[in-house]
Amino acid sequence: MCGIVGYTGYKDATPILIDGLETLAYRGYDSAGVAVWNGSGIVMRKEKGQLKNLEEILRKEPIFGNSGIGHTRWATHGEPSYINSHPHADVQQKLVLVHNGIIENYLSLKTMLVNNGCRFVSDTDTEVVAQLLGYVYKGDPLSAILTVMRMIEGSFALAILFMDDPHSIYCACKDSPMVVGIGEDGAHVASDIPAMLAYTRDVTFMSDMQVAVLRPNGISFYNEFGQSINKAVIHIDWDIDAAKKGTYEHYMMKEICEEPVAFRKTLEQYVSVKDMRLKSDCFPWNADDVDKLKRIRIIGCGTAYHAGVMGKKYFSELAKLPVEIEIASEFRYSGHCFEEGEQLIVISQSGETADTIAAMRMAKQRGINVTAICNVIGSTIAREADSVLFTYAGPEIAVAATKSYLAQITVLFLTALYLGKLRGALDAKKVSSLLEELSKVPTHIQNLINERERIQFFASKSFASKHVFFIGRGLDYGLAMEAALKLKEISYIHSEAYAAGELKHGTIALIEDGSLVVALVTQRHLSAKIASNIEEVRVRGANVLCITNGYLPDIEGHCNEVWQLESLSEILSPFCAIVPMQLLAYYMAVQRGCSVDKPRNLAKSVTVE
Numbered sequence: 001m002c003g004i005v006g007y008t009g010y011k012d013a014t015p016i017l018i019d020g021l022e023t024l025a026y027r028g029y030d031s032a033g034v035a036v037w038n039g040s041g042i043v044m045r046k047e048k049g050q051l052k053n054l055e056e057i058l059r060k061e062p063i064f065g066n067s068g069i070g071h072t073r074w075a076t077h078g079e080p081s082y083i084n085s086h087p088h089a090d091v092q093q094k095l096v097l098v099h100n101g102i103i104e105n106y107l108s109l110k111t112m113l114v115n116n117g118c119r120f121v122s123d124t125d126t127e128v129v130a131q132l133l134g135y136v137y138k139g140d141p142l143s144a145i146l147t148v149m150r151m152i153e154g155s156f157a158l159a160i161l162f163m164d165d166p167h168s169i170y171c172a173c174k175d176s177p178m179v180v181g182i183g184e185d186g187a188h189v190a191s192d193i194p195a196m197l198a199y200t201r202d203v204t205f206m207s208d209m210q211v212a213v214l215r216p217n218g219i220s221f222y223n224e225f226g227q228s229i230n231k232a233v234i235h236i237d238w239d240i241d242a243a244k245k246g247t248y249e250h251y252m253m254k255e256i257c258e259e260p261v262a263f264r265k266t267l268e269q270y271v272s273v274k275d276m277r278l279k280s281d282c283f284p285w286n287a288d289d290v291d292k293l294k295r296i297r298i299i300g301c302g303t304a305y306h307a308g309v310m311g312k313k314y315f316s317e318l319a320k321l322p323v324e325i326e327i328a329s330e331f332r333y334s335g336h337c338f339e340e341g342e343q344l345i346v347i348s349q350s351g352e353t354a355d356t357i358a359a360m361r362m363a364k365q366r367g368i369n370v371t372a373i374c375n376v377i378g379s380t381i382a383r384e385a386d387s388v389l390f391t392y393a394g395p396e397i398a399v400a401a402t403k404s405y406l407a408q409i410t411v412l413f414l415t416a417l418y419l420g421k422l423r424g425a426l427d428a429k430k431v432s433s434l435l436e437e438l439s440k441v442p443t444h445i446q447n448l449i450n451e452r453e454r455i456q457f458f459a460s461k462s463f464a465s466k467h468v469f470f471i472g473r474g475l476d477y478g479l480a481m482e483a484a485l486k487l488k489e490i491s492y493i494h495s496e497a498y499a500a501g502e503l504k505h506g507t508i509a510l511i512e513d514g515s516l517v518v519a520l521v522t523q524r525h526l527s528a529k530i531a532s533n534i535e536e537v538r539v540r541g542a543n544v545l546c547i548t549n550g551y552l553p554d555i556e557g558h559c560n561e562v563w564q565l566e567s568l569s570e571i572l573s574p575f576c577a578i579v580p581m582q583l584l585a586y587y588m589a590v591q592r593g594c595s596v597d598k599p600r601n602l603a604k605s606v607t608v609e
């Protein structure tokens with residue numbers, strides 16, 4: 001999705017804006033632009049395509065000045081082009097602005113503005129905001145912004161530079177993330193924290209219908225009525241390197257290699273490792289709340305939804321709780337009858353996914369208690385949920401979620417243990433033995449990462465596959481869903497996940513000579529059953545790769561290749577088994593020459609519904 005940056009201070013703005021845009025590039029974009037006050041006017045440079053195109057123009061025609069705004073655009077209204085790139089100005093050039101989000105009533109506003117003499121140059125909904133702001137502006141930027149905020153419908157994050165007040169950057173948002181912060185040399189705004197980490201770690205998250213005015217020496221905040229308000233400053237302890245690629249060729253590989261640390265950090269937040277005890281004060285329910293708990297509902301999108309699929313199995317098995325899980329974008333249309341004693345768990349890495357936010361708000365309106373599992377402190381979901389169980393994966397830049405998924409299933413598992421203990425479904429001995437075993441998972445993951453060449457070799461033989469089927473039973477079916485998504489989103493190979501027993505009810509018709517089938521067999525008690533399913537595809541010509549939890553004699557003779565993982569309790573084995581699946585997707589995509597970190601048509605943070 002689009003990215004916004006802005007800076008006003010004592011340094012040259014353009015390099016700071018470009019640096020911020022480069023950091024936000026992971027969100028996905030198809031054009032970029034900047035506008036800088038150069039002392040006598042606001043000068044714009046913008047270009048279609050990659051940021052390097054804009055940088056090339058800026059090398060030839062530099063702009064110097066101490067305040068400016070920048071943008072990476074992910075086209076929604078109007079094709080990717082110079083004209084449609086942000087920033088956009090009003091017809092009288094009183095202001096320029098950049099925008100994230102979608103203005104739903106832009107057509108009626110545009111008609112009104114055209115009837116009043118505005119001439120439009122682009123096809124974007126953003127230009128409507130710029131023209132409207134210019135139209136209502138009578139010398140008071142704050143009052144004009146408040147008026148416009150009331151007139152536009154939809155979602156927006158806006159950073160605006162006014163000709164009359166060029167050392168200030170005005171920011172406003174609704175349903176679109178925006179963060180501001182003040183560093184030693186000036187004030188910054190961005191759509192996401194990593195873009196300002198190099199300048200400050202003390203940030204403030206904007207809330208809906210608020211305005212921030214950035215000046216070189218401070219930031220003022222106003223509510224929707226124009227009254228001055230105070231807002232909390234949050235310290236972010238991610239370091240700058242955590243959001244940089246370092247010596248890795250891709251963020252995705254870096255983030256897979258960070259999984260042992262992400263796992264350990266998350267575990268240590270919820271578990272006292274010296275005595276292998278869950279820290280009860282980290283979970284938002286006491287014994288009374290748990291007594292009243294009747295059902296858990298889980299929602300999320302994409303990988304977060306797949307983490308929820310694993311969570312459903314953990315809650316059912318460990319806490320003996322009924323669980324419903326749903327894709328967030330469908331949740332609102334399901335006509336739920338909520339019952340007393342229901343708890344909604346919302347899973348989101350970014351905390352900014354529009355579908356998840358909308359579903360969460362709907363549930364909250366109906367009085368349902370919401371707990372978020374989220375990776376980003378201060379994000380919309382983290383702010384609006386009744387309670388948050390944070391994951392400690394650190395910034396995730398590659399579009400494909402890897403370490404955040406591992407951290408999400410870790411939190412879900414620990415929560416299920418906690419609830420299981422309070423509900424009397426698990427005894428203390430069982431909990432501490434599972435925690436003991438869990439604490440060894442980072443070492444097993446590290447070993448898998450160290451031996452990744454074998455996976456690279458397999459990918460070099462299989463990357464030409466046209467279809468890949470991931471099959472599994474029980475927890476392995478949940479794992480298969482995530483493995484299939486990882487492969488298809490970055491390698492563009494058609495891949496599907498099937499409950500192994502379901503194949504023969506239709507899908508097996510697709511199996512032909514040379515089809516690649518990846519069988520996940522971490523659930524030993526199901527190995528004999530899945531061995532039969534593997535046979536069914538093998539006799540129809542499939543090449544079968546099997547991932548097993550330790551040595552499984554049932555499986556050995558039935559497949560073309562086996563990757564045997566460290567033997568673990570069945571419920572824990574998926575924590576390790578997901579890693580070779582992520583590595584397989586990565587190496588297949590590299591072999592096929594795909595853009596691993598920024599796959600086509602995808603954005604990291606999906607802030608539109």
Ligand code: F6R
Pocket residue numbers: 301302303304305347348349350351352353356399400401402485486489604605606
């Ligand atoms: C896939 C992927 C997406 C996200 C989904 C939800 O690798 O990253 O499917 O999981 O867009 O994003 P969050 O977790 O930020 O709500």
